[in-house]
Amino acid sequence: MSKRLLLVSWAMTWEKSAVYALTPTITSMFQANNISGVLTTVLSILQTVLQPMYSKLSDMTGRAEAYTISIVFFMVSFIIMACAQNYNTLIGGQVMYAFGFSGTLVLGPILIGGKMAMLILYCVIHYDVYVDMTDIVNRSMFLALYNFPTIINLFAASAAAQKILETNWRWGYAHVCIVMFVTSAPLIFGLWRIQRKAKQTNLLKTSNALPKSTYQRTLAGKVLWLCIEIDLVGSILLTAGLFLILLPLILANNWGGWGSSITIGTLCAGGGTWILFVIWEKMCAAKPIIPLTSWESKNPAWGVLVVFLIAIINNMMDFQYFLTYLQVTRRLTSQHATYLERGFNVTYVCLPLVIGYMMKHTRRWRPYVWIGASFAVLGPGLMIPARNSHSHDAFIVISQVIFGAATAFINYPILVGIQASVPPTDIAIVIALYEVGTSVAASIGTTIAGSVWNSILPGLFKKHVPGNYQYAKIVQSISYALALPEEQYQGVVVAYDVAMRLLGIIAVCIGALSFLASIPLKGFLLVNEKGHESSSQEDVNVKTLGEESVDEEIVISHTSEMPDKIPS
Structure with a gap:
């Protein structure tokens, strides 16, 4: 079953990577590149509400039903976008996509970290052996492994997107339907089969039924x-x-x-x-x-706040307008521009495996958050000089790598830390809260970028672009901007440089806030003590270390939940 989850993860990251590379060119075709941030904002806002709803619905109706519904929405949305004749239809498809993507996004970690993961294991190994591959100590490693298929797509999807743009852009959306159907069918079939078997053996109990x-x-x-x-x-x-x-x-x-x-x-x-x-x-x-007041620990609130601020920076600096900036100011193809941006993604995908390994052996998570928070200031700080039309390409890659490290050091340890800070029955809720935080942050980040782009550029164009020009056409279409007379084109480049520099300054300030927000996090050691077959309840045993411990670490011991009797 874990292989099937990885297959769906691969398909989702393929879609993200391919569509990300396609979007600036497609929005330019619809003369809407300057408001392309609306697409991401609409998606992020809808995700904010849909993810906790999916979490609750999956508890009430079952994981199989919720996953099936989300996959259907996912595929239908890409059919709509592939048939779009204008930008409004594209936004309509994005609304439908939000219903599908939100479900697949939030249900994946729930299957990994919740009770369903253990249920899957019972059925897969025919109840002969219990192997808890998602205990709290190893969870960061497994979450990193779940997202590792992204590495395959980072460059291959960009190359494929470039070829699609050279033929028929509609296939950029249409082929995703085929990919998602083929990759999700084994997982959906397996979930339905396991859920039916679990009901027959009375293993599956829905508390909110x-x-x-x-x-x-x-x-x-x-x-x-x-x-x-x-x-x-x-x-x-x-x-x-x-x-x-x-x-x-x-x-x-x-x-x-x-x-x-x-x-x-x-x-x-x-x-x-x-x-x-x-x-x-x-x-x-x-x-x-958003039930913030239901836990004694404040780690979920502070942890989500840190991730929230980091996600604002990420969506503000790297989505939508960054590729447009690179293609216009450096005359790059969509593929080349995407490759420069990929330093962030490569680091974010590969580094968590190392972080997960270190967390497993050190049993600590908070120090890694502090390392990431430091990088969250350094990375955007380097982006200010790096994102200049005259800087070397390698400088852009280095700044992307450092901020990718910041995100990796923060997201994975915090996700594990906040899960360990709440009762096991609330893991699905805290994951949904985490996802809601990132969704709201994504909408705010793209909104900041869109606001700066559309509010400041008119004045910058008046200052730096000589002669008569059509502002709307320049910002709406990349190809039109590249075809300007050289003197006007250079003025556009200067205007884009100034706008990007302002975004960098805002990002540094937000990064500093994320560092301050990480300080109140309460650290504890992650210790997993597996129970025997007769264990019937997951207990949390909290022990404090000696008074000499400066950080006042807390040892949280998780005894894995098992049925009173394992069927033979």
């Missing part, structure tokens, strides 16, 4: 129960608030400027929606979408 009496009531009663379980009202308010606040920051110039009635009205409505959201979550929601 709908009471039998409820099924005998009206359809309206069942719908109301489901809405309460997934906090539908809170989800709608959260989504609306993010859309109303973030989209105007990107589209203000298209709506007539910051003083237009549409922009002001949208921002005010967004503020009001956020107030309603807070009131609802605090006073009305039976099961809040």
